[in-house]
Amino acid sequence: MPVLIFIDHADGHIKKASYEALTYGAAVAKQLNDSAEGLLLGSVNDDLAALGKYGVSKIHQVSNEALSHLDAQVYAKVIEEAVASIGAKVIVFSHNQTGKAVAPRVAAGLKAGIVTGAVGLPDISSGFVVKKSVFSGKAFANVNITSAIKVISLNPNSFKTVAGEGTAEINQLNVIVPASKIKITAVNKVSGEVPLTEAEIVVSGGRGLKGPENWGMVEELAHVLHAATACSRPVADSHWRPHHEHVGQTGVQIAPDLYIALGISGAIQHLAGVNRSKTIVVINKDPEAPFFKAADYGIVGDVFDVVPKLTEEIKKL
Ligand code: FAD
Numbered sequence: 001m002p003v004l005i006f007i008d009h010a011d012g013h014i015k016k017a018s019y020e021a022l023t024y025g026a027a028v029a030k031q032l033n034d035s036a037e038g039l040l041l042g043s044v045n046d047d048l049a050a051l052g053k054y055g056v057s058k059i060h061q062v063s064n065e066a067l068s069h070l071d072a073q074v075y076a077k078v079i080e081e082a083v084a085s086i087g088a089k090v091i092v093f094s095h096n097q098t099g100k101a102v103a104p105r106v107a108a109g110l111k112a113g114i115v116t117g118a119v120g121l122p123d124i125s126s127g128f129v130v131k132k133s134v135f136s137g138k139a140f141a142n143v144n145i146t147s148a149i150k151v152i153s154l155n156p157n158s159f160k161t162v163a164g165e166g167t168a169e170i171n172q173l174n175v176i177v178p179a180s181k182i183k184i185t186a187v188n189k190v191s192g193e194v195p196l197t198e199a200e201i202v203v204s205g206g207r208g209l210k211g212p213e214n215w216g217m218v219e220e221l222a223h224v225l226h227a228a229t230a231c232s233r234p235v236a237d238s239h240w241r242p243h244h245e246h247v248g249q250t251g252v253q254i255a256p257d258l259y260i261a262l263g264i265s266g267a268i269q270h271l272a273g274v275n276r277s278k279t280i281v282v283i284n285k286d287p288e289a290p291f292f293k294a295a296d297y298g299i300v301g302d303v304f305d306v307v308p309k310l311t312e313e314i315k316k317l
Helices: 016-032 049-054 072-088 095-112 217-223 233-237 268-274 304-317
Strands: 003-007 036-041 059-064 090-093 111-117 130-134 139-144 150-152 168-173 201-205 230-231 258-262 277-283 299-300
Touching: 003 016, 003 072, 003 095, 003 139, 016 036, 016 049, 016 090, 016 150, 036 072, 059 072, 072 095, 090 095, 095 111, 201 217, 217 230, 217 304, 230 233, 277 304
Parallel strands: 003 036, 003 090, 036 059, 059 168, 090 150, 111 150, 201 230, 201 258, 258 277, 277 299
Antiparallel strands: 111 130, 130 139
């Protein structure tokens, strides 16, 4: 009865969040005295056997061209079939865009209890109690999953990824892939050097940047830090930046290691999308800006003065 971890991927490569999910799933399996195994739909250019170093003994792969693009309904059906054939009793996803779309469908299909946005290992001393983040990270809830099959989606950046030694056995799973009810006509790549949800560092701009013509310095700072760019909602609403860069309660929710906010006031709706960042740096000319209360480091200053100097200093490193 292994713990099965869903391995998410894009553009031929396993997503960073999946390494974290694998480590987490292996730790859950250890608690339960079971094995941890991975499940990959489609194919990647990465070495699957090497995933053994995250604690999984086996990787099940469903190699089918129809699975190269995410179709949540098809993915859910294939995962349900895979779970039945493997006999898994705990299924782990990352709580990223794919996990959010697929995990609840899998749970419904398997009549399994689900905890989304988990932030810690289950407490198995009194059932199967999983801590999750609620109210945009403002509080935690401990949820006991009582069903025989359990589904967990792990909040990205809430569990330390650990790579050790070991290789995983690869098993090609023969699962019938149902016909899709949707037809993908085009895939448009989003801009930016680093995908926002995968980025370890994010440089974000707000209305304090005054206009789209000033984003060059945001992009340059992001470039030297190998960071993704983001923005506040009014910036996207004003079409200074594309909507997929908008972070917050109504935008993308991120948890990078470092979030640098330039000319952003720090409204509660903005913080809801970024307050899980490990370290927050705020640059704002108003010392009373609410964002400073949530910041680990703050610079009271004009972004047009501070950011170019910061970029030059980082270039020297
Ligand atoms: P402002 O509030 O205008 O702040 C600009 C900041 O820049 C100020 O603090 C100012 O001191 C500083 N500044 C100005 N010039 C300079 C300078 N030269 N150098 C340094 N600092 C400077 N917002 C989001 O971001 N994400 C969301 O998901 C979101 N969802 C929402 C949902 C709802 C239902 C509602 C009602 C609102 C939502 N908002 C969201 C909007 C949110 O309430 C704020 O209005 C918004 O975040 C403010 O954006 P801002 O900080 O860029 O702009």
